[in-house]
Amino acid sequence: MQDGTSDASMITEAEHWRSRDLAVLWHPCTQMREHPDVLPLLPVERGEGAWLVGRDGRRYLDAISSWWTNLFGHAEPRIVAAIARQAGTLEHVILAGCSHAPAVELAERLLAIAPREAGREPLAKVFYADNGSAGVEVALKMAFHWFRNRGETRRTKFVALENGYHGETLGALAVGDIPLYRRVYAPLLAEALFAPSPDAYLCEPGESPAQRAERAAAALRELLERHPGEVCALILEPRVQCAGGMRMHHPLYLRRARELCDAHGVFLIADEIAVGFGRTGTLFACEQAPAADGAAGIQPDLLCLSKGLTGGALPLAAVLATQSIYDGFLDDSRERAFLHSHSYTGNPLACAAALATLDIFAADGVIERNRATATRMAGHAAALAGHPHVADVRQAGMIVAFELARNGDRRTPFDPAARLGLRAYRGALARGVLLRPLGDVLYWMPPYCVDDDALRLLADTTRAAIDHALAEAGCA
Numbered sequence: 001m002q003d004g005t006s007d008a009s010m011i012t013e014a015e016h017w018r019s020r021d022l023a024v025l026w027h028p029c030t031q032m033r034e035h036p037d038v039l040p041l042l043p044v045e046r047g048e049g050a051w052l053v054g055r056d057g058r059r060y061l062d063a064i065s066s067w068w069t070n071l072f073g074h075a076e077p078r079i080v081a082a083i084a085r086q087a088g089t090l091e092h093v094i095l096a097g098c099s100h101a102p103a104v105e106l107a108e109r110l111l112a113i114a115p116r117e118a119g120r121e122p123l124a125k126v127f128y129a130d131n132g133s134a135g136v137e138v139a140l141k142m143a144f145h146w147f148r149n150r151g152e153t154r155r156t157k158f159v160a161l162e163n164g165y166h167g168e169t170l171g172a173l174a175v176g177d178i179p180l181y182r183r184v185y186a187p188l189l190a191e192a193l194f195a196p197s198p199d200a201y202l203c204e205p206g207e208s209p210a211q212r213a214e215r216a217a218a219a220l221r222e223l224l225e226r227h228p229g230e231v232c233a234l235i236l237e238p239r240v241q242c243a244g245g246m247r248m249h250h251p252l253y254l255r256r257a258r259e260l261c262d263a264h265g266v267f268l269i270a271d272e273i274a275v276g277f278g279r280t281g282t283l284f285a286c287e288q289a290p291a292a293d294g295a296a297g298i299q300p301d302l303l304c305l306s307k308g309l310t311g312g313a314l315p316l317a318a319v320l321a322t323q324s325i326y327d328g329f330l331d332d333s334r335e336r337a338f339l340h341s342h343s344y345t346g347n348p349l350a351c352a353a354a355l356a357t358l359d360i361f362a363a364d365g366v367i368e369r370n371r372a373t374a375t376r377m378a379g380h381a382a383a384l385a386g387h388p389h390v391a392d393v394r395q396a397g398m399i400v401a402f403e404l405a406r407n408g409d410r411r412t413p414f415d416p417a418a419r420l421g422l423r424a425y426r427g428a429l430a431r432g433v434l435l436r437p438l439g440d441v442l443y444w445m446p447p448y449c450v451d452d453d454a455l456r457l458l459a460d461t462t463r464a465a466i467d468h469a470l471a472e473a474g475c476a
């Protein structure tokens with residue numbers, strides 16, 4: 001809220017940082033030409049819990065958890081302390097040929113909490129990388145290389161889902177399907193096979209999300225049948241296609257995808273980089289797949305984790321693999337080994353932050369508390385469902401999304417050129433909330449420590465930002 005009145009000197013201070021920034025920085029995911037006139041630039045001085053404190057002296061609610069990384073609020077003292085402790089002991093060491101306790105302990109603990117399915121060999125080995133895209137590259141390369149080591153050289157293709165997102169590096173982009181990020185680089189990208197998304201927003205009239213999931217699964221089956229022996233892995237984002245507009249699907253699809261991968265001898269890669277660590281109501285989204293033989297949840301063959309892994313404090317990724325995948329690389333030949341590496345693989349500071357994050361999950365009963373917070377979020381979101389231009393309000397645990405369409409009819413989306421999301425972003429920022437809509441989808445993905453006052457502000461601001469955007473664009 002706008003306590004900490006921005007006096008003139010603080011506005012000058014913010015301006016000062018803005019101009020120094022724009023003189024030297026090239027920002028991610030930004031048409032720099034839009035800074036600062038079309039797109040405001042917010043110089044941040046510090047973070048406190050769910051809030052950011054700007055150089056202008058104002059407080060801003062971080063409603064998107066700083067790109068979905070933050071779990072327990074900014075500057076969480078236990079994570080800060082763990083990093084400081086580790087920094088005084090061992091800040092970094094090469095992980096090829098060397099070992100350190102934080103990397104070992106984190107691997108042990110991740111494997112202990114990873115999704116597990118009765119009768120399936122568990123995830124048994126951890127490979128570290130230092131960001132989500134790199135983790136995706138690791139999983140893709142592992143799947144491909146495993147088959148190659150077995151002499152199955154025809155298995156060179158990946159299947160991915162329409163509207164999916166797995167990162168920006170060329171390998172990750174090749175299995176992504178968001179035109180804005182992908183189209184320009186298409187000539188550089190390995191060809192992937194795309195299966196229809198189970199996205200419940202795309203339900204036909206009268207179709208339930210579960211039916212939609214079955215229909216998407218049938219299409220996946222046909223795709224796999226058309227390419228026998230050619231596919232090494234299916235990669236998907238369980239429960240929520242986040243960058244694709246927080247599109248959510250019925251978890252039945254995960255069960256079907258698991259069955260189809262088994263039937264076709266294809267690895268299942270679960271990209272839980274955004275949805276892992278309690279974001280969708282369970283520790284991992286894979287746990288929500290409905291029961292088969294009495295046991296809920298599916299287990300992927302490769303699991304990609306990043307973002308919330310360190311509570312949002314430091315970059316780190318982990319790829320969990322089964323023993324069989326690991327064993328497929330054991331050989332006298334070095335070429336059959338997985339020679340992938342990053343300089344900062346398994347950085348001790350990041351591992352220490354991740355260990356502190358897991359401690360907090362255990363100490364604070366995070367999953368149970370999130371369930372209560374998610375219920376309160378649903379209450380606040382319900383007030384927006386009646387908005388005449390909101391076509392859909394959807395929720396998966398701590399993620400709530402609002403999709404705008406003309407007259408609330410999903411068959412009549414607004415013209416993208418109206419830039420409603422950008423306008424809503426500006427409107428919300430002026431009111432002290434950092435939203436970052438994805439096209440015409442506004443969403444809440446706050447740090448788990450968000451309280452009821454903040455949620456009320458978030459709901460009021462979201463409504464105001466939508467109305468502001470529609471009025472400014474002349475769409476109201």
Ligand SMILES: *Cc1c(COP(=O)(O)O)cnc(C)c1O
Nearest residue numbers: 131132133165166167271273274
């Ligand atoms: C963010 C994200 C990635 C990429 O992670 P980066 O750390 O940004 O490279 C991959 N997959 C999913 C599902 C993501 O949301």
